[in-house]
Amino acid sequence: MVGEDGQLSPDMRPFIQTPVAQALIRGRNVALGGSVIVAGILFLVLRQFALSSALAGVFAGLTLGLNTTVILLRFRVHSSTPLAVNLNHPFMDSEPMGEAHVRVRLLDGRWVDPGPHRVRTVPEELLGGYNLVQDTDDYPVLGHFMEKRDTNGTLSRHLALINQAIALRDAVNDVPDPIETAREREKLDSGLLERSWLEDEEAVDVESPLVSFFRGKE
Numbered sequence: 001m002v003g004e005d006g007q008l009s010p011d012m013r014p015f016i017q018t019p020v021a022q023a024l025i026r027g028r029n030v031a032l033g034g035s036v037i038v039a040g041i042l043f044l045v046l047r048q049f050a051l052s053s054a055l056a057g058v059f060a061g062l063t064l065g066l067n068t069t070v071i072l073l074r075f076r077v078h079s080s081t082p083l084a085v086n087l088n089h090p091f092m093d094s095e096p097m098g099e100a101h102v103r104v105r106l107l108d109g110r111w112v113d114p115g116p117h118r119v120r121t122v123p124e125e126l127l128g129g130y131n132l133v134q135d136t137d138d139y140p141v142l143g144h145f146m147e148k149r150d151t152n153g154t155l156s157r158h159l160a161l162i163n164q165a166i167a168l169r170d171a172v173n174d175v176p177d178p179i180e181t182a183r184e185r186e187k188l189d190s191g192l193l194e195r196s197w198l199e200d201e202e203a204v205d206v207e208s209p210l211v212s213f214f215r216g217k218e
Contacts, residue, residue, distance in 0.1 A: 024079075
């Protein structure tokens, strides 16, 4: 899955190469094609209203350039997702033949196993940016994940995809979902607490007449 140098093994695929991500690529291509059409229509309209071909071309070119930049920047957020899965993962849109695996790329380029838990980020005080940690009580650090502050929501999108990939991996591998397990444990604890409270309440109801009786004797 990961070599000794932290590189991906041949059976792993970066997220952007998975079938799930192909819809993003098609969306990018359609948007780029639409931008070309809009720029062409704008050129013809401006040319129709007696503007020179050069001036109409400048406006159309600026519009095309702006639209293309926005589309590519939005696509880059998804294409740069530091996530890889193997051929048995549901992201590959095929019937799994074995265990599913997930790998996450750290800032230094190494690919690591995120472990059995969901992940989150915590601020890195020394180097700046964020560390990637397992979302448990003691937050074991996986490594330095991002060097800058997240100002456009990229980090949130990446974490959402990574945690979704981990959840799907566990589903294929028949690993109990820790979130559902925690919810069930919380319900059980709540039920035990409620039952204990009712028993205490009944004890109080029984005890109160006895106390009154003995107090009356006094």
